[in-house]
Amino acid sequence: MNEDMFDRWWCRFERAASLLSGRLDDPPSLAELASAAAVSPFHFHRIWRALTSETVGQTILRLRMEASQELLLVEGAKVTETATALGFGTPQSFARAFRRHTGLTPSEHRSSQPSVAEKGTRDMKVSIDRRGEIVVVALRREGKPYTELNATFARVWSWAEATDTLKDLNGIYGIPLDDPATVADEELRYDAGLALGVTSAPEPFRVLRLPAGEYACLRHFGSYDGLEAATQHVVGEWLLSSGREPADFPTFHNFINDPDQTPVDELMTDILVPLKGRPV
Numbered sequence: 001m002n003e004d005m006f007d008r009w010w011c012r013f014e015r016a017a018s019l020l021s022g023r024l025d026d027p028p029s030l031a032e033l034a035s036a037a038a039v040s041p042f043h044f045h046r047i048w049r050a051l052t053s054e055t056v057g058q059t060i061l062r063l064r065m066e067a068s069q070e071l072l073l074v075e076g077a078k079v080t081e082t083a084t085a086l087g088f089g090t091p092q093s094f095a096r097a098f099r100r101h102t103g104l105t106p107s108e109h110r111s112s113q114p115s116v117a118e119k120g121t122r123d124m125k126v127s128i129d130r131r132g133e134i135v136v137v138a139l140r141r142e143g144k145p146y147t148e149l150n151a152t153f154a155r156v157w158s159w160a161e162a163t164d165t166l167k168d169l170n171g172i173y174g175i176p177l178d179d180p181a182t183v184a185d186e187e188l189r190y191d192a193g194l195a196l197g198v199t200s201a202p203e204p205f206r207v208l209r210l211p212a213g214e215y216a217c218l219r220h221f222g223s224y225d226g227l228e229a230a231t232q233h234v235v236g237e238w239l240l241s242s243g244r245e246p247a248d249f250p251t252f253h254n255f256i257n258d259p260d261q262t263p264v265d266e267l268m269t270d271i272l273v274p275l276k277g278r279p280v
Contacts, residue, residue, distance in 0.1 A: 007212050011132020012037045013051055016044075018171055020056070022256050024064050025087035030056075036170070065101040067268070068094070070221040072110045074265045079106045085266055126238045128275070129217045134210040136173050137165075137201045138193030143186045146176050146228070150259070152192040159205060160196055171195035172255040173210065180228060211249055216242070216273040219256075223264050227253060231271050239273060247274035 016037040019028050033048075033056070034041040048056055064086045071082045083094035098106050137160070141152045153172070160166040175191040193208060201207055216238060220230045231251060239246060256268040 007130075007132065009047065009051060010130050011212055012039065013048065014132040014134075015170055016048070017059075018254075020059065021063055024060065024067060025085060027060050027087070061097065061101070064088075065098065066219075067221075068098060068106070069102070069109060070219075071266065072106055074222065077110075077265070082106070126216050126218045126234055126242075128244075129215050129272075131210075131212060131215055131272070133212040134171065134173070134195050135197070135199060136171075136193030136195050136208050136210065137198060137205050138173075138175070138191040138208050139205055141190045141192065142188070144188065144190075145185050146180055146188065146190055149174065149190065149192060152190070153194075156192055156194050156205065159201070160194055163198075165196040165198055166194075168197040169194055170197065172258075173252055174255065175208070175250055175252040176231075177250050181232075210252060211247070211274060213247065213277070214275045216244070216275060218271045220269045220271055221265075222267060224259075224267065224269065227269060227271070234271055234273050244278075245276040247276045249274045 016033045019033065019036045028036075030041050030044060034044040037044060037047075039047060045056060048054075048059075052059060054062065068082050068086055071077055071085065072079070079095065080091045083091045086094070088094035088097070095106055098104070098109070102109060137156060139152055139156050141149070153174075157166065160169065171194070173193045173195065175193065177189040177191065178187065180188060191206075191208060199207055216234055218230060218234050218238075220227060231253075235246070235251060251271065251273045254270040254272060256270060257266070259267060
């Protein structure tokens with residue numbers, strides 16, 4: 001397949017993948033997925049399988065199992081709550097699926113590994129994902145630490161509500177532009193953005209294009225307080241030993257679920273480091 005055409009298909013189906021990963025507890029219908037990818041429902045499944053080497057059902061199960069393995073390691077996590085959070089009808093159906101996928105019961109998995117807090121960063125799994133271009137409406141905040149960002153995101157959210165574009169929300173993104181361990185708080189810059197399907201916005205908002213290409217991706221589970229350490233792991237440890245080079249674009253975060261609607265220990269955030277293409 002022509003590389004440009006391949007990227008175009010990835011860009012379209014990435015919208016469907018983002019919709020799917022954000023609703024593992026209540027997967028979107030074929031019509032919703034096909035609409036997100038702007039393709040006929042008659043052809044969606046075959047194209048999805050060609051791009052991912054999985055059926056949609058296999059993707060849902062894999063993502064649920066990956067999420068459940070992390071959630072079960074959170075201190076105080078219960079099997080019943082994990083099953084419900086990921087959309088299984090009963091704890092028994094979750095336990096059967098978990099055992100088929102991992103060879104262990106949920107309880108055996110939890111007792112066989114250290115907790116998330118104990119694991120630190122050495123066992124974090126970084127994958128290389130190809131993503132399409134994402135256009136976001138963003139608001140920049142300057143001169144404050146990378147904490148208590150809700151008010152900044154809320155201003156973008158309110159604008160989207162007022163302009164009737166929130167109905168097209170396809171992702172929540174944060175772009176920390178500086179290293180908080182090196183740059184003074186009063187000089188830090190942060191862009192809080194929403195993917196709304198629009199290409200223009202009035203001041204003080206700006207439109208940013210998150211480029212298509214390959215990304216080092218680490219899914220972080222739990223409190224946003226751990227994002228800086230996890231981000232440093234990807235850039236400072238994984239990248240340096242990977243043989244890959246970072247592209248000329250900042251690392252950014254894709255917040256998979258809504259923090260206003262999600263318990264802290266169930267929050268999921270993809271840390272994304274753009275990579276240069278491999279030499280031919």
